[in-house]
Amino acid sequence: MVLKLCGLFLLTDISFILLHLIYVYSGLTDNSNFSLEKDRGYSEIFQYVKQYWSTLLLGFLSIQKRSFLYFIWSLLFFYLLVDDAIQIHERLGALISIKFSFSAMFNLRAVDFGELAVSALVGLFFLIAIAITYRLGDRLPRQVSRYLTILLFALAFFGIVVDMLHIMFLNSFLEPLLTIVEDGGELVVMSLIVCFVFSLSLQSKKLIE
Template sequence: MNSLFKKGSTKLLILLLLADLAFIVVHIIFELFLKSNTLFSINRDLGYAEVYQYIKEFWILVLLFVLAVKSKRMIYFSWSLLFLYLLLDDSLQLHENIGSYLANHHQLQPVFRLRAQDLGELMVFVSVGFLLFSFVGGAYFYSDDSGKEISKHLFILVISLAFFGGLVDMLHIAVSFGKPVFALIEDGGEMIIMSIIVWYVFDIRSHQLYNSDNAIIVEQNR
C-alpha cells in the first residue's frame, strides 16, 4: 500500500509539472507569435496560469490544515498560515498595494535601478516573512522529529520560491536587457516550485493516511 501512495504521488507530480510546462509553452507561443490574448501569459495577474497557481496554493494550505487537525500539531498549522498568506497575497496583490502605500508614505527613492514601489514591496516581504517564519520557528521548537524534518524541506522549498519571486523579480526590474527571459524564469520557476510543494504536502498526507490505516489494522488483529 505504501508503494501505491508513492506511485500515486509521483504521478501527481508529473501531471502538475506537465501542466506547468503546457502553460509555459503556450506563453512562449503567444509572446512570440500571437499576442492576441494576454490571459495566456504566465506574467499576467489573474491570467490562466496565475489562477492555476492560486488553486495549487489553496490545495497546499488545505492539506496542511487537515494535517494540523488530524495530527494536532501546531507546526502544520503554522505552515498552512504561511500558504494562506501567499494565496491572499497573490490573488489580492497585497504586497503590491501595501508596497505602493509604503513607498508613498515614506517617500522612498529609487536605488540600484529599483523603483520606490519595488523597495516598498521588499519591505512588505521582509516584514511579513519575519512574522510568519517567527511563528513557524516557534512551532518548530516544540515539534517532534518528523515535524522538524518536514519543516526543513518546506523551508528549502519556500526559499526556492522566494528566489524566483523575489531575487529574479528584482533582476527582471533592475536589468535593462533580457526582460522577457527574466520574466519567464521568474514565473515559470514559481510554478514549478509550487507544484513540487503540492506534491510534497500531498505525499506527507498520504503517508499519514497509510500509517493510520496500518494502526487500525494492527488494533483490529489484536
C-alpha cells in the same frame, strides 16, 4: 500516485511556459491570459489551485496530528494565496513607499522597495513563528519543516530576487528570459510543494488505516 501527480503538475507548468512563448513570439493568439505575467491569467489561476490545496492539506494535517507547526505552514500558504489574489504586498508596498518617502535607485522604483519591505516583514514573521513552533514540534513535523523551508526559499528566490532583477532589466534583451525564469520557476517550485504536502497526507492516511 504522487509521482504521477507531480508529473502532471510539472507537465502543466511546462505547457503554460510554452503557451507564454507562443503568445509572445508567434502571433498565433492575442489572448493575454496565456501570458505568464497576466494577473489572473491561466497560469496564475493554476498557481492559486496549488496554494489552496497546500493550505487545505496542511490544515487537515495540523488537526489530525495536533501540530501547531503544520498550522503555521498552512497559514503561510494561505497568506501566499491571498497575497497573489488581491496583491497585498503590492498595495501595502505602495503605501509604505509614500509614507517613508522611499527613493528609486538601481533601476528599481520606490514602490519596489516598499514591496520588498512588506515581503521581508511578512517573511520574518512567519520564520519566527515557524522557529518557535519548530522547537515544540514532534520529530516528523520538524523534518517536514526543514524540507518546506528549503522549498520556501526557492520560491522566494524566484518570486522576490528574480522579480527584482526582472524589474531592473526591463526593456533589455534579458527581460523575456527573466520573465520565464521568474514566473516559470514559481510555478515549478509550487508544484513540488503541493506534491510534497500531498505525499504527507497519503502517508498519514496509511498510518491511520
